[in-house]
Amino acid sequence: MGIANDDAIKQFEILMEGVDESLKNTFQNMHQGYPTETYVRFLRARDWNVEKAHKMLVDSLNWRVQNEIDNILTKPIVPAELYRKVRDSQLVGLSGYSKEGLPVVAIGVGHSSYDKASVNYYVQSHIQMNEYRDRVVMPLASQRYERPISTCIKVLDMTGLKISALNQIKLLTVITTIDDLNYPEKTDTYFIVNAPYIFSACWKVVRPLLQERTRKKIQVLQGCGKDELLKIMDYASLPHFCKREGSGSSRHSRNNGMSDNCFSFDHPFHQELYNFVREQAAPRPPLKQGSFHVAFPEPDADDAKIAKTIETEFHRLEDQKDKNGLVRSLSKQISDLDIKIN
Template sequence: MRSRFTPVLSVPLCIGINLIFLKISQSVCFESSVITEINSNMSISNEEAIKQLQHLMENLDEQKKNTFQNMHHGYPTETLVRFLKARDGNVAKAHQMLIDCLQWRVENDIDNVLAKPIPPDLYRGLRDSQLVGMSGFTKEGVPVIVVGVGLSTLDEVFDKYYVQSHIQMNEYRDRVILPTATKNHGQYIGTCVKVLDMTGLKLSALNQLRLLTSISTIDDLNYPEKTDAYYIVNAPYVFSACWKVVKPLLQERTRRKVHVLKGCGKEELLKVMDYASLPHFCRKGGSRLPRDYATGNTENCFSFDHVFHQQLYNYIKQQAILMESISPIRHGSFHVDLPEPDPADAKIAKTIETEFHKLESHNGLANEQNGLVVHFSCSVKPGES
């Protein structure tokens, strides 16, 4: 599969942002001076760009037309706007990005990924090590995605399943969660907000660079502009030091998306969502020990036993049964080509690496790594998993 590079500084930022922010999406938007927003993020001054992109999309072959329908779920214009934003309003670049995305979907059978369940025993292991889930909705009806950045312990044994699970969550969000939210709220909802828990964040987590960079690159290229805001909670000194050096490298509109909250962020988050949608790690002042994320806790947003993950997994099983009635499939069989990350990420990773060396020298944080060698190489060959 050919490499596809984003033309500007991409966010997330390798592991410094990939793990610390996990996935602060690339936030390349139209300049505010030319935007007059109407309805679903359309702008009067950019209606012509949308029309041009719509015209270009009329020439799709049958496979790409079908997968595009599965992408937009009845909101094709809003989908085109997202890709235009991701390419700063450049119609030609947005069109190429969208064509590449559709080709990626066709080549990797993304339309059927929700009919390929991961074996239950493996899925539970994924949920215990890749801490991600959904806690509810904001007061505006936007889904609240939660990520346990600090205590995620990604095991390379599950690498291909982490990628599969991540794409399944993206597709479930886009095909089930967001359409349901749109219907319930009476207006189009096509994005989410994310609450990132930094509890337990250590430098040793940097060893997960390659996998997380690959996952985030998949998001940047194929699911652009899907996150409105990132709320950072329970941030330790390691995060603060990293954020200090990374923040100046980001675009202003991206910086506006990131909100670093005091402590567990409970008071600030309650302005955005009701208590029922507040993540479990924000209700009790943060999760301080790994056992707080233990299996079997139905209040834990990350647990396989949480209602979100139960509904997601049951949906995938049901889709698999429907698919098998048409054409037998092999459960758990899934492979996706991993794109190469933006070379600009390597520069930022190097900046973070330099900062960590300073931390080691001045704060004795080398002991925290316990002899770990941190590799900042962002190179992932296409097809490697």
């Protein structure tokens, strides 16, 4: 890793010895037996500046304590039908593992509507999947592959991405900010598949704003990306929308059965996650319907700039679409008039 980096990790460890006991306890839940890997993630997120990385980690630990994140896996979204609605509109799931043992997280960006529950339920569900990934999925993968596994691969399906996605920018900014500040450097590679024109247009203006380490992680693949993804994972681990050209990530897709649709509540991953949370909640008082409220952090200046850029680009594309529609309408009217005159 390098002498300078080793020194940074040692300095980080010394600084962490001085934090409060409550922060040390939640830190154990965070690192799951691999503290060094956690130090490295936060150092990378702050370009190996020890003081900034330490502040970032302490802020994250305080966020965990203040929002009772350690208990979030004891707070199921009830009733189950409500959780099903969340799954049908927030398309995220675990499809399998790469050949190196990294969890493969599939995200249906284009078809996620976020319109079946309140914002707090979507944030609760997102954090629960993060915590289940970090506390259950990755430790089991680490045991299986006999090495620390602390990152995942994400496959983002852009099928169905439309200008109306602008309505989701604020919610997605909240989720992204939570990840950036409290789960940094958890993704090894982002694979973009089924990218329509609207994504390509936005990518051109957003890409230069991203930090270099983030840009290097993002790969835009041709079509559904199956051939490229099969180089790093087996067919069984491919997200369902990558197994056949044009299958897409529709929440109503039944191309291979709902059990193969990793977004579905009926998929083994979501069944295991939901049952795990219900079991963790069992010793506690009877559950009442209601979301688990988490304080939404303020996005940093760079993230806010990116969100604003996306919003501006979406508006530009919408204006362009309206103008093109007006031109087509006028052309049709002129054509119709010409036919009547002749």
